[in-house]
Amino acid sequence: MSKSGKYSTLTKNMALFTISSFGSKIISFLLVPLYTSVLSTQDYGTVDLMSTTAQLLIPLLTINIQDAVLRFALDKTNKKEDVFLVAFYLNIIGGSILAVALFLLHFTGIVKLNSFYLLFLFAFFFFGSVNNSLQMYLKANDKVLILTIGGIVNTLIACSLNLILLLVFKWGVNGYMVANTVGLIIFDIYAWVAGNINHSVRYGKRNKNLFKAMALYSAPLIANSLAWWVNSASDRYILTGFRGIGENGIYSVSYKIPTILSTITGIFYNAWSISAITEFDKDDQDGFIGNTYSAYSMLSVLACSGIMILNIPIASLLYAKDFFQAWRCVPFLLAGTAFNGLALFEGCVFGAAKRTGDVSKSTIFGACVNTGLNFLLIYFFGAIGAAAATMVGYIASFGMRTYKMFDIIHMKTNWKKHYLCYALMVFQAFVGLNSRGWIVEIGIFVIIFFIYREYWGLMVGKIMRKLRRN
Secondary structure, three states: OOHHHHHHHHHHHHHHHHHHHHHHHHHHHHOHHHHHHHOOHHHHHHHHHHHHHHHHHHHHHOOOOHHHHHHHHOOOOOOHHHHHHHHHHHHHHHHHHHHHHHHHHHHHOOOOOOHHHHHHHHHHHHHHHHHHHHHHHHHHOOOHHHHHHHHHHHHHHHHHHHHHHHHHOOOOHHHHHHHHHHHHHHHHHHHHHHOOHHHHHHHOOOOHHHHHHHHHHHOHHHHHHHHHHHHHHHHHHHHHHHHOHHHHHHHHHHOOOHHHHHHHHHHHHHHHHHHHHHOOOOOOOOOHHHHHHHHHHHHHHHHHHHHHHOHHHHHHHHOOHHHHHHHHHHHHHHHHHHHHHHHHHHHHHHHHOOOHHHHHHHHHHHHHHHHHHHHHHHHHHOHHHHHHHHHHHHHHHHHHHHHHHOOOOOOOOOHHHHHHHHHHHHHHHHHOOOOOOHHHHHHHHHHHHHHOHHHHHHHHHHHHHHHHHO
16 A cells, blocks of 8 residues: 555544544543532442453453454455454353353352442443454454444443433432443444344354464463553552542542543554554555654643643542542553553554564563552552552553564654653653642643654644645
């Protein structure tokens, strides 16, 4: 594909993911004041632990097969139907194992939790794992529009049910769980029907060789997913142990502001995950990969810096009552989210080169750093310590992954500029702990913008030339 064609494909997919992500995330984002007003910190903390546990179990019980779906479905030597069928069977097997385990744990009384929580855990696991496989399969079939529409439908239904069940029927945390589970189920049903998945299930074959190849590809990523989970979620358990479920509720809701950044970078990442495989070039001869990374890095750092400046005003709108103190965790979580996004970008390059083992090693390294710091920093600083440990863990993963990546690809980009901007972003996170540091933060944003002026100039120039041609 020509260089202009590469950018066109990436831009088209970004546009579709933008519609899906912003449409859904904005609506759910606006519901945060409702959650913090209606739910207690204990309720929010408990349901957060359930969804976090489901995210841990998905890669364990499905051998992280969803990551293999995109890579193998884009390989022209494989039949896409066969690839999806492998993933679907593993989703069913994983769901069956979890159902039996939860029944035994509840029946024997080992886990003393309300059966409604256990049902939510199972539903979130099963429909979440199917959702992951569906998304990767539809991406590989160039059916991103279905994902876009499905994402919007999911959010509209989930948000509508939240309003009805929380405000009208007063179901509390049970209503929250029902609303979000139903939204996920509706997305899966829509994607299944619109993507003509019945055709794949009907005509796909149980290909043992393909299963083995996909398993060998995805199995090393189990460790990666577990380590990623440790980086992003284990602090909730440690925080709950040291400070109680209430403080975990406050810490969990602090992630809502970094979600703005993860939504922005996630749009880029979703589109890039396809291009990284189809356009991989270890020498980066036309500079496509290097230019894409530069644009992604600039977007991530500037968005992170800008949101940090607006942290307290946004928190005052979103967080009610005891939840407002969550703003202090946000700066570190924002910086961590930016580094995680950069590491994910690089992970796509490793995946394209089928070097999934290196992806796992770098994430495990970051998880070890994060866990060690969690026990130390949470003990002294509580939720803020958990946020700081998360940031350092992501930095460690990104640093190791960047070092390893030099052996895979000679990416054409100015690393010195990027490193300087990353250092400024971390410095701003520390400044952001002071509610009066916004003037300094604005100064840091301006400096970062100036450092990246070359990339802004190139982007604006390309847009202007395209407008003139049209």
